[in-house]
Amino acid sequence: MLERFQALSGSQIILAAVISFVIWAIIEFIRSVKVVKKTFGEVDMARVMERCHELFPIETILFRGAEFQRGMRIRITTTQKTIIEGELIGMNKIQMICIRTKNQIIAHQLDKIQEMTKI
Helix, strand or coil: HHHHHHHCCCHHHHHHHHHHHHHHHHHHHHHHHHHHHHHHHHHHHHHHHHHHHHHHEEEEECCCCCCEEECHHHHHHHHCCCEEEEEEEEECCEEEEEECCCEEEEEHHHHHHHEECCC
16 A cells, blocks of 8 residues: 555645645535525524514503413414414504414414414
């Protein structure tokens, strides 16, 4: 094996070093792009949540005698028997509530909710 390394010329060694550097640079670039996408998504979600707080400014909701506060985990059942679970963001003046689930943000009319419970 040592004979094989001794048979390499200086230009072959330099070429191997340049190729390995290029491969390393490509791998690092791909890793950095993935990190940027995650950071961009987190920043984007913070901006969306800020906008939701502006659109749904009422923090306390009274529903059939129960009081619900912004940030509470709730479960609602709509008139179409759809169940939505998530964090309560707030309510606006036209009687719509906003809920953040695991993967989406939902606005729903308060008068079309059959049941709302705390989780």
